[in-house]
Amino acid sequence: MIAIGAAIALNACASSPVALRGTADLATVIARASGEVAVLDTSNKQFTGIIGGLGDLSHASIVYARDGRFAFVFGRDGGLTKIDILSHKIVVRTLQAGNSIGGAISQDGKLVAVANYEPGGVRVFDAETLELVADIPTTIDGGPDRSKVIGLVDAPGNRFVFSLWDTGEIWIADFSAGNTPSVTRYQNIGIQPYDALITPDGRYYIAGLFGEDGMALLDLWHPQSGPQRILDHYGKGEERLPVYKMPHLEGWAIAGKRAFVPAVGRHEVLVIDTETWQEVGRIPVHGQPVFVMAHPDGRHVWVNFSVPDYDTVQIIDTQTLAIDGELKPGTGVLHMEFSPRGDQVWLSVRDDNKVVGYDPYTLKPIAELPLPSPSGIFMSDRAGRIGL
């Protein structure tokens, strides 16, 4: 049975009491063309409300406060907005930079960090008030230029880890002693890191490289050992296809003892053994992969693709590495997100202006909800997940 939801309007009624409810089954969905974030009730399979006025969300992401009620929206235009997913309101908003790409929340929930392109660097804010508490410019050789920052994640011990696109570095900013971080720089990690993930336990930080074929691995338990190159030359000297959409790396790449990551400019998913960090397989797929996400039970990974192949999602068996299933949800499948125990998966289908829920075991649709230009979907369960 599919629940068809009606489109919902901005909640303008400030005086109605908001119904008491839990937050664990809620998710947020970016409506990228209209600067809005919709709140999805995954138990009732309906939107509960929508929050507008969030600026340029053409590339945006969300992290959650430790209570699961408040969330932080990182907008492309440098907007940083704290929202309340229960009352569907903006709590605090700041335009903290000219152009930014993502963010993270600290382990203790007190600090929110933003990865900025312009000016290059990381800015860190008090999670309660969004007051600036630290500014980490990613200067290049002590000169006036600053590197774009990508791949910003939180790590255990109240640290933030991020990479520098222009200079090929990984930095760790340690806030465990207070609001003035101690910063450690790791240089020569590779050419043009474009995104990064941290393993679910927060031990390994893995940056994907765009300027060459390979990834950089940093063991945060032994960072003094420095970055290690993995999957080196995975392109085998072959010419890369034009890349229209950068792949994305998330902690959900890990399934059991393996990591599944998108190859850049190739129609392949690469499989890494997380004990040896060696490549143990590669899977030919439908197009250039954008997101490769493991189901919480680790048995399958789901893959979506860049234009022009973004009408398709493939489902790979993590043991056999075979493609077990395929979905054609519509045009512009931008993101996928599993419910925390894996009973549902939600897909945003941008060009069809809808969000579709599926039973990931039977592949039957369970809901289809209209939303203009949906993109990222974020379960509030991420409030309790290192690196997300």
Place this chain on the structure above:
Amino acid sequence: MIAIGAAIALNACASSPVALRGTADLATVIARASGEVAVLDTSNKQFTGIIGGLGDLSHASIVYARDGRFAFVFGRDGGLTKIDILSHKIVVRTLQAGNSIGGAISQDGKLVAVANYEPGGVRVFDAETLELVADIPTTIDGGPDRSKVIGLVDAPGNRFVFSLWDTGEIWIADFSAGNTPSVTRYQNIGIQPYDALITPDGRYYIAGLFGEDGMALLDLWHPQSGPQRILDHYGKGEERLPVYKMPHLEGWAIAGKRAFVPAVGRHEVLVIDTETWQEVGRIPVHGQPVFVMAHPDGRHVWVNFSVPDYDTVQIIDTQTLAIDGELKPGTGVLHMEFSPRGDQVWLSVRDDNKVVGYDPYTLKPIAELPLPSPSGIFMSDRAGRIGL
């Protein structure tokens, strides 16, 4: 800085509006002598309220509904109670058996299962109404006797897995096709399984044995291969110490590539490689371990002990297997629970009638809250965790 909380009384005021809040930072704490459950706000480090009338909680546990607001309390007297942790109320309560030991919630959140000693078996209830939907008696050889059930967990695919103390079996009850389960029995798994855990991805079910030294492992991806004995004869023929308190197994036993489990009747924690399932180490500890729980960052496991050594908690480095730290929180440390990202750990100290919070990195106390005879502590984040 330690927050000292005042004792709180039963909230008898039904007409006050309950303040809107998230649920992700809440936990429940069993007050085992008074049949009450207190709700702990881990952000403000205070109790928000207490729910009474829960019967015999001398051994009790809690699972959460998928929304994180409702929770199910399994009491020793067979009581099954649905509570609301926001309004501090009982929603529904049933006395569903004479004597029971624990329970689980299904992957899709629709079913709650209870492990019963008397009458032996598993009963399954609608999570909304607590109406009985299935009854699975654990009959012995088709006769009138029924085995006690222990080690009941949920598994992916809307299954429940549990073990039979009297007959040495593991059963899988599969509810994926509806409310009449298909049940598969695995016999001869070992003598007197006393508890079990499921790995965080829901793949491996591991039952600890009491009647002999060893554990039984069942790969739920390939259950037809049957149970496999691991850690066989770990006692090496040595006489076991008298066991005053059974150890407990939880999914938090897994840290990275290893599982850390209590030895029965020995002052040891056993270390298992989760690739080969071979013993790779054993750690001499302060007393007979009861709970062995990994910090979410996987870097340490925390161990508490049975009487008479239950004034101590030891902290083990999962790489070196050395004892890194020790706490003496008070007498009767019954349970430990980490906040989801690992910024806090909470301990129940029964004989000192208090719950104590610590920073697990500095080992400094962050809160001390009075509560009569506290035992189990359960973060509401468990709403999104397979097997918990």
